[in-house]
Structures are given as structure tokens and as C-alpha cells.
Amino acid sequence: xxxxxxxxxxxxxxxxxxxxxxxxxxxxxxxxxxxxxxxxxxxxxxxxxxxxxxxxxxxxxxxxxxxxxxxxxxxxxxxxxxxxxxxxxxxxxxxxxxxxxxxxxxxxxxxxxxxxxxxxxxxxxxxxxxxxxxxxxxxxxxxxxxxxxxxxxxxxxxxxxxxxxxxxxxxxxxxxxxxxxxxxxxxxxxxxxxxxxxxxxxxxxxxxxxxxxxxxxxxxxxxxxxxxxxxxxxxxxxxxxxxxxxxxxxxxxxxxxxxxxxxxxxxxxxxxxxxxxxxxxxxxxxxxxxxxxxxxxxxxxxxxxxxxxxxxxxxxxxxxxxxxxxxxxxxxxxxxxxxxxxxxxxxxxxxxxxxxxxxxxx
Amino acid sequence: xxxxxxxxxxxxxxxxxxxxxxxxxxxxxxxxxxxxxxxxxxxxxxxxxxxxxxxxxxxxxxxxxxxxxxxxxxxxxxxxxxxxxxxxxxxxxxxxxxxxxxxxxxxxxxxxxxxxxxxxxxxxxxxxxxxxxxxxxxxxxxxxxxxxxxxxxxxxxxxxxxxxxxxxxxxxxxxxxxxxxxxxxxxxxxxxxxxxxxxxxxxxxxxxxxxxxxxxxxxxxxxxxxxxxxxxxxxxxxxxxxxxxxxxxxxxxxxxxxxxxxxxxxxxxxxxxxxxxxxxxxxxxxxxxxxxxxxxxxxxxxxxxxxxxxxxxxxxxxxxxxxxxxxxxxxxxxxxxxxxxxxxxxxxxxxxxxxxxxxxxxxxxxxxxxxxxxxxxxxxxxxxxxxxxxxxxxxxxxxxxxxxxxxxxxxxxxxxxxxxx
Numbered sequence: 001x002x003x004x005x006x007x008x009x010x011x012x013x014x015x016x017x018x019x020x021x022x023x024x025x026x027x028x029x030x031x032x033x034x035x036x037x038x039x040x041x042x043x044x045x046x047x048x049x050x051x052x053x054x055x056x057x058x059x060x061x062x063x064x065x066x067x068x069x070x071x072x073x074x075x076x077x078x079x080x081x082x083x084x085x086x087x088x089x090x091x092x093x094x095x096x097x098x099x100x101x102x103x104x105x106x107x108x109x110x111x112x113x114x115x116x117x118x119x120x121x122x123x124x125x126x127x128x129x130x131x132x133x134x135x136x137x138x139x140x141x142x143x144x145x146x147x148x149x150x151x152x153x154x155x156x157x158x159x160x161x162x163x164x165x166x167x168x169x170x171x172x173x174x175x176x177x178x179x180x181x182x183x184x185x186x187x188x189x190x191x192x193x194x195x196x197x198x199x200x201x202x203x204x205x206x207x208x209x210x211x212x213x214x215x216x217x218x219x220x221x222x223x224x225x226x227x228x229x230x231x232x233x234x235x236x237x238x239x240x241x242x243x244x245x246x247x248x249x250x251x252x253x254x255x256x257x258x259x260x261x262x263x264x265x266x267x268x269x270x271x272x273x274x275x276x277x278x279x280x281x282x283x284x285x286x287x288x289x290x291x292x293x294x295x296x297x298x299x300x301x302x303x304x305x306x307x308x309x310x311x312x313x314x315x316x317x318x319x320x321x322x323x324x325x326x327x328x329x330x331x332x333x334x335x336x337x338x339x340x341x342x343x344x345x346x347x348x349x350x351x352x353x354x355x356x357x358x359x360x361x362x
Numbered sequence: 363x364x365x366x367x368x369x370x371x372x373x374x375x376x377x378x379x380x381x382x383x384x385x386x387x388x389x390x391x392x393x394x395x396x397x398x399x400x401x402x403x404x405x406x407x408x409x410x411x412x413x414x415x416x417x418x419x420x421x422x423x424x425x426x427x428x429x430x431x432x433x434x435x436x437x438x439x440x441x442x443x444x445x446x447x448x449x450x451x452x453x454x455x456x457x458x459x460x461x462x463x464x465x466x467x468x469x470x471x472x473x474x475x476x477x478x479x480x481x482x483x484x485x486x487x488x489x490x491x492x493x494x495x496x497x498x499x500x501x502x503x504x505x506x507x508x509x510x511x512x513x514x515x516x517x518x519x520x521x522x523x524x525x526x527x528x529x530x531x532x533x534x535x536x537x538x539x540x541x542x543x544x545x546x547x548x549x550x551x552x553x554x555x556x557x558x559x560x561x562x563x564x565x566x567x568x569x570x571x572x573x574x575x576x577x578x579x580x581x582x583x584x585x586x587x588x589x590x591x592x593x594x595x596x597x598x599x600x601x602x603x604x605x606x607x608x609x610x611x612x613x614x615x616x617x618x619x620x621x622x623x624x625x626x627x628x629x630x631x632x633x634x635x636x637x638x639x640x641x642x643x644x645x646x647x648x649x650x651x652x653x654x655x656x657x658x659x660x661x662x663x664x665x666x667x668x669x670x671x672x673x674x675x676x677x678x679x680x681x682x683x684x685x686x687x688x689x690x691x692x693x694x695x696x697x698x699x700x701x702x703x704x705x706x707x708x709x710x711x712x713x714x715x716x717x718x719x720x721x722x723x724x725x726x727x728x729x730x731x732x733x734x735x736x737x738x739x740x741x742x743x744x745x746x747x748x749x750x751x752x753x754x755x756x757x758x759x760x761x762x763x764x765x766x767x768x769x770x771x772x773x774x775x776x777x778x779x780x781x782x783x
């Protein structure tokens with residue numbers, strides 16, 4: 001009987017019930033989208049921030065080389081949550097005796113780590129080098145092959161392309177690590193790591209790396225870490241403020257629509273009361289109806305909201321926002337709560353009125 | 363008569379009008395605050411991104427190659443060209459001077475230092491901490507404290523005109539020196555006013571005032587490079603074009619856009635014999651991060667506008683739906699559909715204007731509060747927005763009322779009066 005009343009009530013007044021449901025769905029969708037974005041934006045922006053390059057640096061102590069198994073050790077500690085690139089440096093002499101810094105590195109990885117490098121063409125063959133723009137004008141103004149000397153060992157290099165960064169790299173020559181090691185016999189002394197994760201995770205990683213590599217000094221790049229934390233924090237706070245404002249507005253919209261819907265049915269209320277229903281039963285009936293509406297609206301709205309969040313992610317970050325099902329209970333609970341408030345408040349207003357007066361249309 | 367109807371409607375139905383008015387006020391308030399925040403967030407985040415440090419560097423045009431590994435300079439001090447310190451204030455005379463948030467000159471020198479124990483060779487870096495300079499009538503303060511915000515000092519920053527120095531954290535441990543101790547640099551004793559921690563190469567260096575380093579090097583007025591922190595616009599295809607190949611008008615447009623490239627170009631003009639360039643690590647990524655955050659806030663603002671439009675529509679629809687009896691009575695007394703609709707629309711307009719104005723004021727306060735609590739700076743709202751917001755409020759209120767008004771007008775007065783709606 002109770003169930004039948006609930007269903008008939010919804011079916012008979014389709015228009016009003018539908019408009020109330022619509023308001024509920026829209027509000028739940030907006031709330032879901034905002035909460036999803038708020039939870040996910042940190043991960044999305046962190047990915048953008050990793051384009052700033054390494055946030056952790058490993059340097060061998062006192063100008064020594066890193067142990068030969070350092071790369072494996074770092075990879076194990078990182079376990080896929082970051083990119084580590086080794087660097088080896090020497091100061092070589094050009095044919096006319098000028099000093100130039102030559103770096104050996106894993107060019108494939110540098111390309112992923114330092115995305116801001118403006119490179120005309122990456123070396124692809126052994127014996128090819130990437131040359132900083134300022135070094136290029138000294139070493140090989142016409143792009144011809146040239147010789148470099150390190151402690152009596154000479155190497156013949158072909159420029160593959162130029163590199164421009166606006167920093168120290170512009171005066172350097174970059175070689176593949178194999179070429180570098182056969183020429184100089186020197187092992188990498190530095191490792192630059194772009195690790196993903198929160199500030200605490202990075203600090204834990206620094207501590208772990210320090211324990212795994214006692215012969216080296218591991219330090220976070222404060223310039224990168226602090227600025228990132230600042231911008232991220234401010235963006236999240238702004239988004240939170242926006243989310244709170246939007247969700248409040250949506251909740252108010254639902255509240256006013258649902259209250260109108262319930263007030264509109266004061267006839268039903270009066271008839272039920274006149275037929276002998278107790279106030280508790282009527283209250284329960286309206287509350288059940290509102291809760292049902294809230295739940296259905298929340299589930300539908302959640303589905304739409306996830307879609308909206310995914311679209312925003314794709315449009316803005318070129319990667320969809322992952323649906324967070326942990327948000328669903330909050331949306332469900334909030335929707336049902338708002339619906340219950342909207343239903344119960346008018347009932348307590350109507351309770352004081354005689355059914356006869358309502359039925360007479362006063 | 364019509365005016366009286368509207369007036370009486372407001373006088374007699376204070377509660378209902380208040381509810382609808384509150385909905386409009388809230389909706390407009392949220393919309394105003396969000397639009398204000400979204401239009402200003404670019405500038406705010408741009409300033410926050412400046413905490414990544416300088417995005418432009420000025421070097422001497424005819425310089426030899428840098429011989430630098432891990433921030434340690436290996437170049438003999440006699441090598442290379444210098445810029446002239448006297449040219450520095452000219453940076454504040456550039457076209458985009460207001461976008462220059464700060465600059466810091468750098469002059470490294472290899473010196474021998476002696477703390478408590480034996481002497482070692484270290485780099486002494488001369489710079490401005492927070493030096494006050496004047497250009498024409500304006501005076502300003504600049505230095506590493508604004509361009510390198512991640513530098514932390516335990517103790518006090520030295521005065522730019524003193525002989526005091528900062529000691530890098532790791533060097534301090536190596537030398538066993540502490541704040542307040544004396545350190546011997548190139549034979550002269552200097553007071554250590556603070557211990558500097560940067561997480562970079564400076565932790566192994568001594569940082570001193572520029573004048574001190576020039577004096578030790580014996581090169582008065584010399585500067586090796588200048589780091590400039592400037593507010594820039596994200597780079598696009600137009601920014602990358604070569605100014606030398608542009609025609610007059612295009613050149614003016616390029617010159618007057620705050621791209622990193624055009625500011626570098628102007629720095630080169632301001633400082634003789636210099637070469638200015640963007641530090642790509644900072645400058646390039648700034649643009650992407652900025653456009654992502656701006657895009658995000660735009661979409662969120664769109665969602666906020668949608669939510670507030672819906673809230674206003676819902677409130678209007680409810681308030682009109684409740685007045686079917688009144689519509690029935692008016693129609694029974696001979697009012698046409700047109701005059702009933704006109705009455706409702708007039709009421710809606712009035713509500714929208716009043717609610718919109720109050721909401722605009724509230725939204726302005728809200729935006730200001732958000733700006734103050736999150737960014738520690740004002741979010742300014744252009745007064746131009748007021749008519750726009752009011753127009754939007756009226757349109758949304760109309761759109762929200764239209765469907766409800768049509769239904770109310772179409773209703774048979776007999777049913778409406780009998781309360782069988």
C-alpha cells in the first residue's frame with residue numbers, strides 16, 4: 001500500500017515530479033563534476049609540473065663517479081614512479097685550446113625529462129653530438145665535423161643539431177653515454193630524477209635514495225618543489241572555493257524546487273489527514289518520496305557529472321578525469337539530505353493547518 | 363493601474379517575492395564572483411609562477427663559453443666579457459617596465475676563504491639582495507630576495523652597501539663557521555650575517571654584495587649576467603617570429619605584446635652590448651601551466667553560471683506556479699493573456715534588477731574575500747561588468763519565467779479558481 005502510494009504519486013503528477021527530479025539530477029551532476037575535478041586536478045597539474053624537469057638530484061660525493069649499479073638501485077627505489085637520467089661531465093679542449101664542457105647522457109631519456117630543450121635535430125648515430133647554440137658558434141660555425149681533446153684522447157664528432165635552453169646547456173656539447181665512456185672512460189657522476197607524487201612522497205623518496213646510495217648526496221630541487229607546491233595549493237584553494245559556491249547554489253535550487261513541489265501537494269496532505277492518517281505516517285510518506293527522488297537524482301546526476309568531469313579533463317588537460325567512485329556516497333548522502341530537508345520543512349508548516357481549510361482552498 | 367498592480371503584488375506577497383529575490387541575488391552573486399575570479403586568475407597565477415625564479419637572462423654579447431658543471435664555475439676569472447652595472451636601472455625605463463617584477467645581477471669570482479681552519483678555494487657570488495635603485499624620478503627595490511624566493515636565510519640578509527656576506531649551508535659545515543663569525547675572504551675579514559640554504563649550487567658558495575665582489579676582482583662596475591623576472595604572456599606562433607622580418611605594423615604589435623621574446627628584445631635594447639634570452643625551463647612551462655589553470659577556471663565558471671541560471675529559473679517557476687489562482691481571477695475578470703504575461707514579466711524584470719544589483723555587490727565582496735584569503739591580493743572587478751551582469755540576470759529570469767508564465771496563462775480560469783490544478 002505504502003509503495004503503491006509512492007509510485008502512483010510520482011506517476012500521476014509526472015510534470016511536477018519530473019521537474020523536481022531534473023533539478024536534483026542537475027545539482028548532483030554539478031556537485032559530482034566539481035568534486036571529481038577537485039580530487040583529480042592535483043594529479044593532472046602535477047603531470048604538467050613535471051615538465052619543469054628534475055625535482056630530485058643525485059650527485060656523487062667529492063667529484064667521484066656514482067657506483068656502477070647506481071642506475072639499477074635508483075630504478076628499484078623509484079619503481080616506475082619517475083624518470084632517472086644519468087649525466088657525466090668533463091671539460092675538454094677544442095683544437096685551438098678553448099675549454100668546453102662535454103656531457104654524456106642517455107639522450108632518449110633527456111628528451112623526456114627536459115621537454116623545454118629546443119633542439120633542431122636529435123643525434124641518432126654513434127659519433128653524432130648535440131651542441132649548444134653558443135658552443136656551436138665556437139666549435140663548428142659552418143656545421144662541419146670537429147675534434148675534441150680530453151687528457152690526450154681525441155674524438156671526432158659530427159654535429160647532429162643545436163640545442164637552445166637559455167641556461168648553461170647552451171655552452172655544452174652533449175654525447176650519448178656510450179660514446180662518452182669509450183672516449184673518456186668516465187662514469188656518470190650525476191643523476192637527475194623527475195619523480196611524481198606529493199611533497200611527502202618526494203621527501204620519502206629522497207630519504208630512501210639516500211639510504212640506498214650512501215656514496216652519493218641526494219637532494220630535492222627546492223626551486224622546483226616550492227614553486228610547484230605554491231601554485232598547486234593556490235589553484236586547489238580557488239577550485240575548492242568555486243566548488244563550494246557552485247554546490248551551495250545547486251543545493252539551493254533543489255531546495256526551492258522541491259519545497260514548491262511539496263507545498264503544491266497540500267491537498268493530498270489534507271485528504272490523507274482527513275481520511276485518518278496519522279501525522280507520522282504522512283511525514284514518513286513525504287520523506288520516503290523525497291528520499292527516493294534524492295537517491296534516483298543522485299545516481300543519474302553522478303553518471304552525468306562523471307561525464308562532464310571527463311569532458312573538462314579532455315578539453316583542458318588532454319586526458320580524461322578518472323571517475324572517482326569515492327565521491328558517490330557524498331553526492332548520494334548530500335542529495336538525500338537536501339531532499340529530506342525540502343520535504344520535512346513544509347510538512348511541519350502544514351501540520352498546524354486544519355485539513356478543512358486546505359481543502360477549501362484557503 | 364498596471365503600476366499599481368505590480369506595486370500591490372510586491373506589497374502583499376512579501377515572503378514569496380523575497381524568496382525569488384534571494385534566489386536571484388545568490389545566483390548573480392555567485393556568477394559575479396566566479397567571473398571576477400576567472401578573469402583575474404591568469405594574472406594571479408602568473409605572479410605565483412614567478413616563484414620559479416627568473417625567466418630571462420641577460421649576458422654580454424661577446425662572451426666566451428661558460429665552463430660550468432653543476433653550478434660550479436670553472437672558467438678563469440680573467441676570461442670573458444662583462445656588462446656594466448650602471449646600465450641596470452635602464453631596465454625600468456623599458457616599454458614593459460611594469461611587467462618586470464625584479465632583477466638580480468650576478469658576478470662570480472674564485473677566491474680563497476678561511477674560516478676557523480685552513481683556507482679553501484670557493485666561489486664568491488656578488489649580487490643585489492634588496493638594493494634600492496633610481497631611474498629618472500622613480501625609485502625601486504630589487505635583488506635576489508624577489509627573483510629567487512626559494513633562497514632561505516638563517517640569520518639576517520646582509521645590507522647591499524655593507525661588507526657582510528652570506529655563507530652557503532654546506533660550505534658553512536665544511537668551514538665550521540656560524541652566523542656572526544668572521545670569515546677571511548681574499549685576505550680580508552668579513553662578518554657572516556646569515557647562513558643561506560637554496561638546495562642548489564649556492565649551498566657551496568659565499569654570497570656577498572655586488573660591490574664587494576667587484577672590489578675583490580678589481581673590476582668596478584662589472585656584472586657577469588642579470589637574471590630578470592618578468593610577467594609574460596604564453597608563447598604562440600606570432601611570438602616566435604623574427605622581429606627583423608616584420609613590417610612596421612606587425613612589428614609594433616609584436617613589440618607591444620608581453621611575450622618573453624619581445625621583453626628579451628627590449629632588454630637587449632636597454633642594456634648596451636648584451637644578449638638577452640628566455641630561460642626556457644621556466645619560461646616555456648609557465649605558459650602551459652598558466653593556460654591549463656586558466657582553461658580549468660573558465661570551464662568551472664561556465665558550470666557556476668549554469669548552476670546559478672538553473673537556481674534562478676527554478677525559483678521563478680515555483681513562484682509563478684503558486685499564483686495560478688490569481689491568474690484565474692484576473693482572467694475571469696476579463697484580463698487578456700497579454701496583460702497577465704506583461705504583469706509577470708514586469709515583476710520579473712524588477713526582481714532581476716534589484717536582485718542583480720544586490721547580488722553584484724555581494725559577488726564583488728565575495729571575490730575580494732577569495733582574492734585576499736587565497737592570493738593575499740585584491741581581485742578587482744571592472745564596473746563595466748555591472749550592466750552585463752544585470753542584462754544576464756534579466757535574461758535568465760525571463761527565460762526561467764517564460765515556460766511557467768505560458769502554462770499559467772493557458773490555464774482554464776475555472777479549474778484554477780476551483781483549485782484543481
